[in-house]
Amino acid sequence: MAEVNGAVDRKEMKVIIFQLMDKEYAIEVDVVEAIEKLLPITKVPKTPSYVKGVINLRGVVTPIVDLRERFGLEVKSLDDSSRIIIVSLDEFEVGLIVDAANDVIDIPVDSIEPQPEVVGAVESEFISGVAKIDKRLLVMLNLEKVLQPIKRMTSDEL
């Protein structure tokens, strides 16, 4: 994520921390528009399974992505602690379904390190680095990679 990398000259950055499975992830607060409780989702046919559909976000039709499925993690049905984090990138807004959104903290920029190779797995390409704050390990997300626009798949041609 360009914003994260471009923030080197600042000493601290504000991030929003959310949870998926047992891991904590962080995205910079600047790109977050809102954090919503679950809203009724309308399914959109013939899209990748991690696209859960679209919601009516105050009059704007906003697509919703389930981050668990996007990362190939075990799928869990939504519950009361589930949240939709609305992020705004250059071209579009997308809502991300996460297990829980915990808090907002300042982290020192120099605490972010490139991701260790051991992380491996599918999700590694979506990660721009990890930050160690006290005993917590925060995974910094590369949103540009996570949210590549969905183009029509060739198999969709009749």
Add this chain to the structure above:
Amino acid sequence: MDTNQYLEMFLDESKEHLQACNEHLLELEKNPDDLAIVNEVFRSAHTLKGMSATMGYEDIADLTHKMENVLDAIRNSKISVTTEILDVVFKAVDYLEEMVFDIEAGGTGKKDVQQLVNALNQIEAGQAVTSSVEETAASIITIEPSKTNNASMLHYDDYEMTVISQSQEQGFNAFEVTIGLRQDCLLKAARVFMIFEILEKSGEIIKSKPNVEQLENEDFDEEFTVVLLTKEDAASLEAKVMKVSEVESVNVYPITDFSNSESNQSEEDTLTQVPAEKAKIESAKEEPSSNKSKRTTNSHNANKTIRVNIDRLDILMNLFEELVIDRGRLQSIASDLHNSDLNETVERMTRVSGDLQNIILNMRMIPVETVFNRFPKMVRQLARDLDKKVNLEITGAETELDRTVIDEIGDPLVHLIRNALDHGIETPAERKAKGKPEEGTVSLRAYHSGNHVFIELEDDGAGVNKERVLKKAIERGIVTEEIAETLTERQIAELILASGFSTAEKITDVSGRGVGLDVVKSTIESLGGYITIDSKEGQGSLFQVQLPLTLSIISVMLVNLNKDIYAIPLSSIIETAIIQTSDILNAHNQKVIDFRGSIVPLVDLKGIFEMDNLHQSEEYQSVVIVRKGDKLAGLVVDSFIGQQEIVLKSLGNYLQSVFAISGATILGNGQVALIVDCNSLIK
């Protein structure tokens, strides 16, 4: 003062004048002897020159000046109108357009016009031409002699009188210049500014009535007066001020009240000059001034209009869309509550908002003329490039379309016209051999029909060569030979719209640009329209484009698929039907029904959308018959909900081109419903 705030006005007016030039030049080409048309062109060019000089765009002013000289020579019958001369003049107008667009895009409006200026000079010098701008400008002034003898209308204090008499001693003339603006002048302050700018170049303004502040606040009626010290004479001042648009009259009175010998002298000078000027122009004046008075009365009769920024209309539209969503919500609440008072109020509100919707949509409508008016020149140029004779007939240019559609429709139409000229119309020799008139005819028509606007392009050219099209389509793998045999004439003609198809045998730079007509087709379909071709070999082709009136609010039929609600645009629906499952036939693994005598393929929407089929074996099935062009299909749905006006919303850039979904809308209960794109369901 900064000229920036007048830039927009300058751009608008420049474009209008350039368009007028184009139109009149085309007319002139048809009637080379009609000098009245030359006068019209001249007037437009002249205004443009004045405006651009005021705004500081010297290149535009230079070029228009040269163009004016040539026009003047034509007008005075010193040179005669030929196609070659018109070519150069057209080129000049093209250059001017480019410069104006450059300014609009934030550029400097500079362009190397030397070559063109030379060409214009050559034409002009071809005959001995003496053109004087002042002279020609004067010809459009209506001098009111009765007023020239009026005494000073202003009151001067001692200081001002001293200044005036001192400057008169130094050889300056003092004038009271009374300027009348047209009654329908919109930005009076801007005109005042332009006039001041001009006058200040010629001399010094020492007084104005009303004062400058009032003038800037437009705190005056149509007339204002300034006192100017200058070395120029009255006639040239008048001429210069008249160059500013929307100036109705200019009267210059010498100030002589506190006379001394010098001022008497200068008064005599100007007095003798004015009648001389008048005599010179009297003959020339007649025609233009009668035109002018005609035009002013026209503009008085015309409706009053204001220019509104399109952004504001967009905001209004967005707000109204919110209102439509809430209206839907109210309707569904009212139908649940069964309260007669509430129902009545909701009904009233629905009616009023319906009217409001019509008005808002109408405000966004502009005539297709804005797109069509660039075609005559384009056709003329193309016909010359291709050595063909073509007559373009335009009808229905006043037909109105939503601005968003207008913005998009230009390029596809250009493409179709280029195609018609390049591939449709034959060369004069070929046409003669076929017994057709040498001049080909291309008709461009626009008209309303129902909720749609049709734009048709018809040519009397060669038509689509079916064998060649079929051969090519098979070569390119667009159709197989087996399918090819079953195609109807129209279907064959429509193959030229398929992607990967281009019939030109040799690539010309007119329409063989590697982009085929498929781009036209996809643009039109993205606007929610259709294109069809009707072609008779040897007799010509008819391209028909059907466009929706508006893109933002549409009528749909809401249907259920499992628990989800989908919207099908009413414009695609022929009718709805409930059929018995036993009536469904099988043809080549394709379910079809016999619908009013024709075989209509069934499309299982739930299957297409990969949904679980919860209502498999029912006795009856709900079917929505939709069409694309003249092809039909039956969409199988679970149940019908009803008809509703909805606001079209895009799915955004994250979900790009979802199959068979053209957008979304928000229903009365706040839920999102997807809109089915019938076009992509029918091949």
